[in-house]
Amino acid sequence: xxxxxxxxxxxxxxxxxxxxxxxxxxxxxxxxxxxxxxxxxxxxxxxxxxxxxxxxxxxxxxxxxxxxxxxxxxxxxxxxxxxxxxxxxxxxxxxxxxxxxxxxxxxxxxxxxxxxxxxxxxxxxxxxxxxxxxxxxxxxxxxxxxxxxxxxxxxxxxxxxxxxxxxxxxxxxxxxxxxxxxxxxxxxxxxxxxxxxxxxxxxxxxxxxxxxxxxxxxxxxxxxxxx
Numbered sequence: 688x689x690x691x692x693x694x695x696x697x698x699x700x701x702x703x704x705x706x707x708x709x710x711x712x713x714x715x716x717x718x719x720x721x722x723x724x725x726x727x728x729x730x731x732x733x734x735x736x737x738x739x740x741x742x743x744x745x746x747x748x749x750x751x752x753x754x755x756x757x758x759x760x761x762x763x764x765x766x767x768x769x770x771x772x773x774x775x776x777x778x779x780x781x782x783x784x785x786x787x788x789x790x791x792x793x794x795x796x797x798x799x800x801x802x803x804x805x806x807x808x809x810x811x812x813x814x815x816x817x818x819x820x821x822x823x824x825x826x827x828x829x830x831x832x833x834x835x836x837x838x839x840x841x842x843x844x845x846x847x848x849x850x851x852x853x854x855x856x857x858x859x860x861x862x863x864x865x866x867x868x869x870x871x872x873x874x875x876x877x878x879x880x881x882x883x884x885x886x887x888x889x890x891x892x893x894x895x896x897x898x899x900x901x902x903x904x905x906x907x908x909x910x911x912x913x914x
Contacts, residue, residue, distance in 0.1 A: 702902035706891040708802035711862045722808035726776035727763030733818035742834040749830045759885045773810035786823030798895050803888050811892045831873040841897050865890040
């Protein structure tokens, strides 16, 4: 299994993350050492159907938060002094935000840290979540909980490149970013089709996951051909 292995293993696929920080200017001089540590959970929700495959759990944040209000994001947040690891931060935050039972989570690995323009160093933690897991949103932070098929997110045809003109940019400069618009139901509003705009740091981390999985698939294909 790819995610259960470590990068020091000789047969781990060679890959290069595409994006390790936001492309817009940070709010203050920023390095990995000065950024506020945080974690998100890239939770792969299992499926009872082999054909359907896993999906990724995402949230739409409420409109009155101080940062990233109304945006789509992974469950997660800043590290607390009681968190011994990035994995503990990700699981604790997912439990608080979407009511995810830690017992339903099996950690598989991490992607490289990602620096946001708002001053956070995010550790993306990849985990498998039981198909029967229940969810309950924190109404102060989470407006909707939804999940997107991994096959949709890992299809480069759905990775749009968007431009924010300089006159609309908060820093007065042209910003290029990835977006993955998705139409679907929210777990919190069943039967109602909504538009979810996945972009920014969330889309960038998904783009890095795509590069990792693509490298692993190519390696597996080469080994199969070699026999």
